[in-house]
Amino acid sequence: MNDRSREIFRLVVDAYVETGEPVGSRTLSRRLGMDLSPATIRNVMADLEDMGLLFARHTSAGRLPTDMGLRLYVNGLLEHGNLSKDEQARIKLQCAAGGRSLPQLLEETTGMLSGLSQCAGLVFAPKLSEPLKHIEFVSLGPGRALVVLISDSGAVENRVVDLPLGLPPSALVEASNYLSARLIGRTLEEAIVEIGIELKEHQLLLDELSRKVVELGLASWAQDMNGNPGGALIVRGQAQLLEDINALEDLERVRHLFSALEKKESLVRLLELTKTAEGVQIFIGAENELFAQAGCSVVMAPYKNSRQQVVGAIGVIGPTRIDYARIIPMVDYTAKILGRMIG
Template sequence: MIQPFRSGMVTELNERSREVFRLVVDAYMETGEPVGSRTVSRRLGQQLSPATIRNVMADLEEAGLLFAPHTSAGRLPTEAGVRLFVNGLLELGGLSEEERRNIDGRCAASGRSVGQVLEEATELLSGLSRCAGVVFAPKVERSLRHIEFVHLGPGRALVVMVTEDGLVENRICEVPVGMPPSALVRAGNYLNARLSGRTIDEARSEITTELESHRSQLDELSSRVVAAGLATWTGNRTEGSLIVRGQSNLLGNVTAIEDLEKIRTLFEMLEAKDSMLRLLDATQIGEGVQIFIGAEHNLFANTGCSVVIAPYHNSREQIVGAIGVIGPTRINYARIIPMVDYTAKVIGRIIG
């Protein structure tokens, strides 16, 4: 019977079992093929016989850390086994000064927009990891300079918003039928007094509290206009972009048709906005780089893929996006984890 994986299991393995397990996972990471007892014996320098190693591997299989894809084949690590390896046995590498300079140079913001920098960073991670690079870039909230409401017809008004950097954004909102122009002017004046130099997200809570407690000194019609105007920006967080580069790195390593379809389905799911948000939310459960192996995140269940992803922050330490690498479960975690971590920090410094 396969035993459930426990996070403390690595300390429960004796030294011989840990070494055999580590060598099995190391060999699998290199080749992607099942690992036999003779391979492990050679890597141990003949310290243990193949028969002894087979017994250890059988115990590891019973513990749920290894499995045999075929009766006569060697063993492969389960997803729980890969997790145990990453959490307890992996020795992280470090980035060389040349790699750091490469990332710094490729991500430099001089003369480029944030979007262009993010695309370059994603392309860079894909190339360095030989996997797929991915970045989620939410819609940037800009501070506002001016807002006004323009009457369009019965029950409709245009909300015109001008940001401090000169961007003009227009949206249509519903207002009470028969709304006098003076109510639209009062609503605009009220919002300008509270939004100027701030983003809507920064001011929304204050404005909503004022409206609900009737402390805004606005008449009912103007209050309804303000509420309608704010509602046009509700859910702004779902507006963003997903940049994926290097999909061919994943697709090119897949031979079985059914596995190819799983990878294609994964990329289709990633394009869905709710999936992007779930992936972004997943980066907020802990500090720094997050690693999801296979079914640990439902986006990657049954795909044979893992994701190494890290959030990047603005100058106020708010998470504003995430960048990472998607690859097979046997990706080079020791190299990719510090690479993703450093790139996320560089992006955070650039976007400020």
């Protein structure tokens, strides 16, 4: 694009972000600092449409940016704004732990981010990625047991495993003692590697029933980490999305969005992608299969612990016309402050 086309394209997107409405040539001619006629502007907009950057809902209507156009805008034309001191102070205050548990901290921070951004807030925290200090099997009756895992910070994770019928209480005690000796001071991932080697090399000094308990627990944890990503997923502020029906075009799109938000397994996979990347990640409209039908954008950033390990991701979801210039630095700043707070 030449300078003239770039400026016209930028103004179309700026107007769309501001109003959610199509932009016509006469509106642009008033906003442009150049002396261009509406006819000239229409020709430029037609060229931009041929390039796949703009589209018109109706023949006689103004233009809107496509998902590809928004991507170009975000990657190459967007100038990030700065958070106000009040916004920075609010984020710092909200993230200050103040005796709250980690789940409370994440939930309240997500609600705060939703309020500041006027979007729905999302946060994902993997299951117990920190060292553990206790594990215990608690019988729930024939064929079932509750596994209680407690981390060094006091975070608790419970899960239910299926066991062979007729298993004696002594097998649960022996399995608990065996696993505790290998889990204490290690993360779940680290312990699973060691236990897996012992299982493979038949080095477990356990009776057959206790060994079976360990194998079932190991299979459950490995599945969570490899096949079905586990973790705490919190979504707050969905009602914010109902405030902007025009930007989402119609209630049908809102329905698709709420349906997508309920599919937490797919959403966790999206957040897992964020965890493996550096900095803020932006998924726009059809770029992301999960929200293609809803016409939404997701802005996410990973947060790290004191060892600079990525332990989760936080961000927002909203219409594709969200204020990227304001929300991108907001999500980035929140992720960094949250990482400092969790240590």
